[in-house]
Amino acid sequence: MIPQLSNYDEASLEAAFATLSDEVRQQAAELKTTEAQENFRLNWLGRKQGRLKLVSDAWLKSAPAEARKPLGMRFNQLKQQIEQALEAPAAAASSATVQGIDITLPGTVRQPGIAHPLISAMHEVVRVFHQLGFSTNLGPQVESDFYNFEALNFPPNHPARDTQDTLQIAGQQVRPSRDRLLMRTHTSPVQIRTMIAQEPPIRIVIPGKVHRNDAADATHSPIFHQIEGLCVGPDITFSDLKGTLDHAMKSLFGSAVKTRFFPSFFPFTEPSADVQISCIFCGGSGCRKCKHSGWIELLGCGMVDPAVFAAVTAERRRVNPDDDAYDPAKIAGFAFGMGVERIAMMLHGVSDIGHFYSGDMRFLEQFA
Ligand code: DAH
Numbered sequence: 030m031i032p033q034l035s036n037y038d039e040a041s042l043e044a045a046f047a048t049l050s051d052e053v054r055q056q057a058a059e060l061k062t063t064e065a066q067e068n069f070r071l072n073w074l075g076r077k078q079g080r081l082k083l084v085s086d087a088w089l090k091s092a093p094a095e096a097r098k099p100l101g102m103r104f105n106q107l108k109q110q111i112e113q114a115l116e117a118p119a120a121a122a123s124s125a126t127v128q129g130i131d132i133t134l135p136g137t138v139r140q141p142g143i144a145h146p147l148i149s150a151m152h153e154v155v156r157v158f159h160q161l162g163f164s165t166n167l168g169p170q171v172e173s174d175f176y177n178f179e180a181l182n183f184p185p186n187h188p189a190r191d192t193q194d195t196l197q198i199a200g201q202q203v204r205p206s207r208d209r210l211l212m213r214t215h216t217s218p219v220q221i222r223t224m225i226a227q228e229p230p231i232r233i234v235i236p237g238k239v240h241r242n243d244a245a246d247a248t249h250s251p252i253f254h255q256i257e258g259l260c261v262g263p264d265i266t267f268s269d270l271k272g273t274l275d276h277a278m279k280s281l282f283g284s285a286v287k288t289r290f291f292p293s294f295f296p297f298t299e300p301s302a303d304v305q306i307s308c309i310f311c312g313g314s315g316c317r318k319c320k321h322s323g324w325i326e327l328l329g330c331g332m333v334d335p336a337v338f339a340a341v342t343a344e345r346r347r348v349n350p351d352d353d354a355y356d357p358a359k360i361a362g363f364a365f366g367m368g369v370e371r372i373a374m375m376l377h378g379v380s381d382i383g384h385f386y387s388g389d390m391r392f393l394e395q396f397a
Pocket residue numbers: 214215216217257258295298328329330331363364365366367
């Protein structure tokens with residue numbers, strides 16, 4: 030109930046309202062249900078029997094004139110406190126208690142990303158060659174005809190260009206053909222860029238995106254990824270090439286894997302070879318994946334063609350006329366190139382290349 034106010038001085042008013050305010054605060058902390066809120070509201074604000082009405086009757090009406098103002102101010106403050114408690118019962122409660130933290134609620138789950146399966150396959154291949162002392166180089170996707178074709182011994186109008194049709198950058202007819210820009214069709218142009226910039230010995234791998242006018246199907250995409258390799262030094266032989274690739278394939282696919290080399294053709298290598306590995310699905314006995322041959326073709330390679338060293342030398346001599354770092358009589362090298370998608374498909378048993386580009390989380394989450 031409402032005590033009688035014996036005195037209207039500041040201290041008495043302060044004490045009387047502090048008692049009421051404490052009561053409001055304690056009750057506000059308990060307003061967990063709408064029913065409790067309604068009872069609270071009636072108890073304090075009820076028009077006939079509400080405690081504010083009683084306070085007003087008991088204190089305000091009989092107050093001496095000079096006490097009206099301080100009394101009225103405190104009365105209004107108390108009323109505000111009650112109204113606020115009704116607007117935000119939880120906030121009023123938490124300011125009255127310690128802090129409303131419920132430690133039994135589940136935490137926020139963090140979902141860290143993972144490398145895309147193509148990127149991680151790329152990293153795996155690069156890592157194998159890093160262990161053999163290779164370093165990494167990158168080059169531009171918009172490439173000139175010179176680096177993408179000419180220096181790699183694809184002369185203008187040579188039929189070998191037909192297998193690597195690509196997008197040409199528009200409006201370049203005024204330029205000499207060697208300077209015309211296109212989307213690179215392979216990572217091999219970075220071989221040329223590296224040799225022009227760097228003296229032998231060279232051991233590099235070059236991962237990157239390449240572009241071709243190929244219709245998309247289960248194993249082709251007009252944009253895909255390659256990893257190129259280049260090793261140049263005074264005594265590099267075909268056995269170095271065989272040993273290096275055999276080791277790399279065993280590191281990637283398991284030590285039981287065998288390799289074999291078939292004669293092939295690339296304009297920038299001579300001799301050239303296609304490398305096959307024994308089928309990792311059937312162990313070589315023959316299955317659907319290897320078309321019952323027991324072997325799967327995985328990459329191209331060969332010994333760097335002297336015509337490539339000659340093109341590099343001509344370019345280097347524009348800067349230093351005496352340069353003979355890549356004199357074909359003194360230097361030799363091997364090169365190789367492989368498709369990242371094909372390797373990732375083999376490593377993970379993926380049957381359609383399109384999955385890699387679909388952005389479908391159900392596919393991607395399998396690699397998390
Ligand atoms: N650049 C070739 C292609 O895209 C792949 C290749 C074959 C690269 C043989 C090489 C190599 O370095 O020696 O078809």
